[in-house]
Amino acid sequence: MLPVNAEDFRTIWLCPDDDSVVQIIDQRLLPHDYHIQDLKRWQDGVEAISDMYVRGAPLIGATAAWSLYLASLDVSDPAAEIRTAADALLQSRPTAVNLGWAIERVLTVIEAASSSEDLPALIRREAGDICNEDIEISRGIGEHGLRLIEEIAAGKNGGAVNILTHCNAGSLATINWGTATAPIYFAHRKGIAVHVWVDETRPRNQGSQLTAWELAANGVPHTLIVDNAGGHLMQHEMVDLVITGTDRTTRCGDVANKIGTYLKALAADDNDIPFYVALPSTTIDWKSRDGLTEIPIEERDNAEVTDIYGVSNGERIHVRTTAPNTPVSNYAFDVTPARLITGLITERGICDASEDGLLELFPEMRTE
Numbered sequence: 211m212l213p214v215n216a217e218d219f220r221t222i223w224l225c226p227d228d229d230s231v232v233q234i235i236d237q238r239l240l241p242h243d244y245h246i247q248d249l250k251r252w253q254d255g256v257e258a259i260s261d262m263y264v265r266g267a268p269l270i271g272a273t274a275a276w277s278l279y280l281a282s283l284d285v286s287d288p289a290a291e292i293r294t295a296a297d298a299l300l301q302s303r304p305t306a307v308n309l310g311w312a313i314e315r316v317l318t319v320i321e322a323a324s325s326s327e328d329l330p331a332l333i334r335r336e337a338g339d340i341c342n343e344d345i346e347i348s349r350g351i352g353e354h355g356l357r358l359i360e361e362i363a364a365g366k367n368g369g370a371v372n373i374l375t376h377c378n379a380g381s382l383a384t385i386n387w388g389t390a391t392a393p394i395y396f397a398h399r400k401g402i403a404v405h406v407w408v409d410e411t412r413p414r415n416q417g418s419q420l421t422a423w424e425l426a427a428n429g430v431p432h433t434l435i436v437d438n439a440g441g442h443l444m445q446h447e448m449v450d451l452v453i454t455g456t457d458r459t460t461r462c463g464d465v466a467n468k469i470g471t472y473l474k475a476l477a478a479d480d481n482d483i484p485f486y487v488a489l490p491s492t493t494i495d496w497k498s499r500d501g502l503t504e505i506p507i508e509e510r511d512n513a514e515v516t517d518i519y520g521v522s523n524g525e526r527i528h529v530r531t532t533a534p535n536t537p538v539s540n541y542a543f544d545v546t547p548a549r550l551i552t553g554l555i556t557e558r559g560i561c562d563a564s565e566d567g568l569l570e571l572f573p574e575m576r577t578e
């Protein structure tokens with residue numbers, strides 16, 4: 211296993227020996243195997259996103275941008291191929307807004323290009339910029355979120371700050387550092403005692419398989435819990451702070467994130483525990499206001515619920531845990547209304563989960 215090194219770690223990159231190949235970590239195999247997967251055609255990028263080799267809103271966007279770079283290579287009409295690829299990529303996962311954002315950004319570059327011969331180099335630069343900017347965004351979230359952890363730590367007499375997180379909004383969900391994890395990594399590096407309660411995050415187990423793995427790789431103390439344990443821990447004062455990520459946040463501050471986030475927010479509210487959402491500005495859907503009616507919620511394959519994956523005697527296996535014909539529903543995300551959110555941690559600072567709060571930090575998005 212390669213260590214997740216917070217300085218030079220990346221989740222997607224151009225193959226050093228062949229610039230017609232993009233490389234990713236196949237996150238479906240973690241924590242058991244660290245397998246680097248080649249993406250050679252844009253169709254590989256679509257598969258990587260929809261089958262969740264890569265996941266997490268910022269990384270989904272970056273993968274789409276790199277897939278459009280692949281679409282521009284070795285074809286007679288790159289602009290047409292890129293548009294076909296863009297349409298397919300847009301369908302690959304509906305909830306994370308970064309996907310459409312990154313595709314739009316690349317398409318804007320294409321429209322401005324004077325010759326189709328320039329497209330590979332232009333898209334390569336844009337995809338690289340998207341990744342570099344994402345690292346800086348995560349760093350900004352880390353710096354601002356650190357202040358919250360420091361404030362809580364000041365009242366704990368050296369005791370660990372207990373932070374609960376859901377899903378994986380870590381380095382693996384971004385290019386590096388993560389969103390929800392960035393403040394935690396910054397605090398840990400600064401010598402502040404932190405301990406993370408890691409929600410397992412059924413059905414795909416992003417918590418047990420990804421967050422726990424990367425926290426361990428970074429030496430951050432953590433404990434894995436089942437998804438339903440959070441409320442109990444909060445009632446017994448074992449959680450000081452909740453930080454989650456988000457896949458799409460409306461301009462009024464409603465947050466779509468991995469299914470189960472809403473229940474954590476309800477429990478946090480009932481127990482007066484601060485509930486923050488780490489929010490890269492690339493994840494704000496400025497066109498939507500009401501999360502409950504305007505955010506598309508992805509429904510995924512029933513097998514994610516009926517079956518479970520793991521390793522037995524060194525072999526990756528999956529087993530069905532249900533009767534063969536059990537009816538299943540598998541909503542992948544839910545919406546936490548802004549009223550349950552203490553604040554949004556963005557790369558520009560922390561604000562209220564409201565239109566006014568967001569516009570104070572992003573005044574360029576005012577419409578009137």
Ligand code: MRU
Nearest residue numbers: 265266267377379383455456468
């Ligand atoms: O289905 P996933 O694994 O793509 O869902 C990811 C999440 O819900 C994360 O919490 C969210 O994308 C934030 S990632 C910075």
